[in-house]
Amino acid sequence: MTTEERAPYRADLRAAAAGVLLVTVAAVVGTVIERTHHSLHVNWPPLYASWFPHLGPGTPAALAVGAAVILHGPALAARLPWRRLVLASWTAALAWTWSLALIDGWQTGIARRLTTAYEYLTVIHRFDDLGAAVRNFTHHILNNGPDHWPAHVAGHPPAAVLTFVGLDRIGLGGGGWAGVWCLTLGTSAVAAVLVALRALTDEPTARRAAPFLVLAPSAVWVGTSADGYFAAVAAWSLALLALAATRRTRYPAAAALASGLLFGLTCYLSYGLTLIALIAGAVLLLTRAWRPLPLFALGAAAVAAAFTLAGFSWWEGYQLLVERYYQGAAAVRPYAYWVWGNLACTVLITGLATVAGVRRTLMAAPTALRGLRPSAGPLRSPTDRLVVLVLAVLLAVLVADLSGMSKAETERIWLPFAAWLPAACALLPTARHRHWLAAQAVLALLLNHLLYTGW
Helix, strand or coil: CCHHHHHHHHHHHHHHHHHHHHHHHHHHHHHHHHHHHCCCCCCECCECEEECCCCCCCHHHHHHHHHHHHHHHHHHHHHCCHHHHHHHHHHHHHHHHHHHHHHHCHHHHHHCCCCCCCCHHHHHHHHCCHHHHHHCHHHHCCCCCCCCCCHHHHCCCHHHHHHHHHHHHCCCCCHHHHHHHHHHHHHHHHHHHHHHHHHHCCHHHHHHHHHHHHCCCCHHHHCCCHHHHHHHHHHHHHHHHHHHHHCCCCCHHHHHHHHHHHHHHHHHHCHHHHHHHHHHHHHHHHHCCCCCHHHHHHHHHHHHHHHHHCCCCHHHHHHHHHHHHCCCHHHCCCHHHHHHHHHHHHHHHHCHHHHHHHHHHHHHHHHHHHCCCHHHCCCCCHHHHHHHHHHHHHHHHHHHHHCCCCCCCHHHHCHHHHCCHHHHHHHCCHHHHHHHHHHHHHHHHHHHHHEEECC
16 A cells, blocks of 8 residues: 555544444433433434343355455456346345344244334234225324324325235235335335436446445345335435436436436335435536436326325324324434434445445545536546545435434435445555455444344
8 A cells, every 4th residue: 555545544544433423422421311211212322222232043144145255356346247237236145144143043033023003014904995094094194193003104195005905905915025125125225326326427427336236234134124225216216217317228208207216206105215315416517418307207206196195194194293203202302412423324325345435535526526617518537427426415314304204214214315425435444444344344243243233
């Protein structure tokens, strides 16, 4: 390593150390607050988790998959044909996420995750009359309402629970199938982000990012959480928009319309994921291509119209959710802690390599943003394009954080944003990729073996 390379690498290490310090302070301060005031409503702050050191049937597989990606991931990412790389990355993410989930065993790690009292599968029987259930959906959001929905059903628009109603109707009912659905679809976000990166930056950048997308610690929560499924829907919406905007597909119009449909679905899966619009805006800004916008808007409007005609008002649901939110733990969870404690959660789900990549993103931001001036024309540097994309994701996270509607549990709620942040690792020097990948894998393994994560 030359002297010029050594200084940035040391800065990367300092950034990673700062991430460790942030998590440590959040854990210590959070523990004191919880033991003194019982106001955080989490057992292992800043995570919604409990201390539970354990091994499980997925342990050997998790160690093997992690080691394989660390040792061979960078080389394979550099030389595999592109389509095979995308498929191999999704497959590796599936193997990584499955093995992590199975550390807790099939029942605890997968089959029972979505069957608890807070989850979607507990209300499937209330959708026998589908039309009436959707029309009256908002009547059951408030805690003091009749037959109020459990937390996750009340906290999301009806597309979330309707997904599991649909699975049940086609014979794939129960927690096992729901877990398989979320895990399989959730890991496809890796492929979607790769497709978008290649379209928006260049192929070498996407290839460098691939192993980091696979080994992201967020896999601990993707398997199994419905938010992992939401993340994939949002990611494919952005990937299709990127293909349409860059015309890297034979059918850009169809891609733009499909992107809009998926964005509309995203907004009806989770209220907070309307912030994906900020990233979509960055895609259009980077490409200076506004032609996809009308078809994108048409697709999103079609989804909104379908739910509105079915009797569900998104805006009414959101207003009632805010009221419901402050009827529960959010009423006592201190904003002054969670506004920075959430960022510690983000460090844990994206990893120390991502912290180092974000440091490089912020250092390169002034140059990249100057290139966005109308007189400057499209950004030509793949690095600048990647920097702007990551900055848009960071902006979405910041808005979500400052909103006060994400006090705790962001290790799950922010999975749709976390799916994109490891792309910043493409900015790290390739000679150090294995070291940083090892840091990612070790963090995920420690989290899943030392803690029992909730939801």
